[in-house]
Amino acid sequence: GAGVSQSPRYKVTKRGQDVALRCDPISGHVSLYWYRQALGQGPEFLTYFNYEAQQDKSGLPNDRFSAERPEGSISTLTIQRTEQRDSAMYRCASSLELAGPIGNEQFFGPGTRLTVL
Amino acid sequence: AQSVTQPDIHITVSEGASLELRCNYSYGATPYLFWYVQSPGQGLQLLLKYFSGDTLVQGIKGFEAEFKRSQSSFNLRKPSVHWSDAAEYFCAVGAYSGAGSYQLTFGKGTKLSVIP
Numbered sequence: 001g002a003g004v005s006q007s008p009r010y011k012v013t014k015r016g017q018d019v020a021l022r023c024d025p026i027s028g029h030v031s032l033y034w035y036r037q038a039l040g041q042g043p044e045f046l047t048y049f050n051y052e053a054q055q056d057k058s059g060l061p062n063d064r065f066s067a068e069r070p071e072g073s074i075s076t077l078t079i080q081r082t083e084q085r086d087s088a089m090y091r092c093a094s095s096l097e098l099a100g101p102i103g104n105e106q107f108f109g110p111g112t113r114l115t116v117l
Numbered sequence: 118a119q120s121v122t123q124p125d126i127h128i129t130v131s132e133g134a135s136l137e138l139r140c141n142y143s144y145g146a147t148p149y150l151f152w153y154v155q156s157p158g159q160g161l162q163l164l165l166k167y168f169s170g171d172t173l174v175q176g177i178k179g180f181e182a183e184f185k186r187s188q189s190s191f192n193l194r195k196p197s198v199h200w201s202d203a204a205e206y207f208c209a210v211g212a213y214s215g216a217g218s219y220q221l222t223f224g225k226g227t228k229l230s231v232i233p
Contacts, residue, residue, distance in 0.1 A: 004160065033221075042121075042207050042223030043161070056218035091160070104211070106221065108153075108160035 002026070004109035006092050012115045013082055021077045021112045025094030032075050033106060034067055037089040049075060050098050082116045089113050119144040119212045123224035130198050131232045138193040138227050140208030149211035150191040151221070152182055156204045164206075167191065178202070203231040 005024040013019050025032050031050050035043035045059040052072040060066070064082075069075040079086055093106040120143045130136055142148055149168050153161040165176025172184040182193045191208060208224045 040225065042209070042225050043221075045220045045222070048218070048220075056214070056220070058214065058218075059220075093161075104219070105163055105166070108162070110158065110160045 004092055004094050004107050006090075006109040006112050008112060009110065010113045010115075012117065014117050015082060015084060017082055018078065018080045019082055019114065021079075021090050021114070023075045023077070023092030023094075023109060025073065025075070025092070026096075026107055027073075029094035029096050029107070030072075030098055031095045031104075032069055033093040033095075034075070034077050035091040035093065037091055037111070039088075043091055046077070079114075082114075084116045087114055087116045118214070119148070119210045119222045121208050121210050121222055121224035123206075123208055123227050125227045126225070127228045127230065129230040129232060132200050133197050136193075136195045136198045136202070136229070138206050138208075138229070140191045140193065140224060141189050142191060142208070142210045143189065144210055144212050146212070148191075150182075150184060151209040151211065152176065152180070152191075152193050153207045153209060153223075154178075154204050155207065155226070161207065164193070198229075198231055200231045200233055203229055205229070 007022045033048040034046040037043045047057040047067050049069040064080045067077045089111045091111045093108045095104050095106045122141045151166045152164040155161050164180050165174050167174045167184045174182050205226045205228045207226045209221045
């Protein structure tokens with residue numbers, strides 16, 4: 001079946017604009033995660049959902065960042081009033097089981113490369 | 118809080134040579150450890166994982182990793198590298214945060230180049 005998909009794959013925006021990044025998880029996957037990966041770094045946790053409930057948003061850098069997953073499937077990460085420091089690869093992952101290590105393989109999407117000019 | 122260190126930013130090996138990528142972690146309890154590979158334009162793919170039991174873990178594509186608690190290490194190995202193994206490799210530790218949620222913490226990655 002299809003893997004995790006993300007759109008757009010590339011997004012260039014001007015400073016101050018809002019952007020919305022979409023993640024379409026593997027069908028039936030319960031948990032969904034957002035990560036940010038700066039150049040030369042590993043992915044950093046932003047937030048995650050079990051079904052439609054946001055369980056942990058401690059990784060969101062500030063209140064310009066928000067995420068939702070209203071029907072427990074597709075998720076949107078929104079960045080308001082973008083700044084140049086927001087430029088990064090934003091990755092989404094999903095897992096079949098509730099978040100936790102046992103049986104919890106996270107399947108990653110290809111990411112959205114965000115560039116803020 | 119947990120952390121992961123991958124000391125080697127970039128490694129170059131000849132095709133057919135053996136490979137070892139280093140990973141050290143910091144975590145107070147039993148860690149859940151993972152190796153992921155990232156090829157250009159692709160998402161991260163899980164190579165192998167360690168939860169408990171046998172400390173030598175076999176993964177896909179001929180990779181293996183050994184968990185050494187005394188050294189806080191989880192090094193990735195492959196006896197004979199193929200040109201298609203050129204990619205970036207990430208070690209990660211899964212653990213529960215102070216808020217009670219489960220998170221993956223990644224190292225900065227090691228880029229592997231393979232000389233034909």
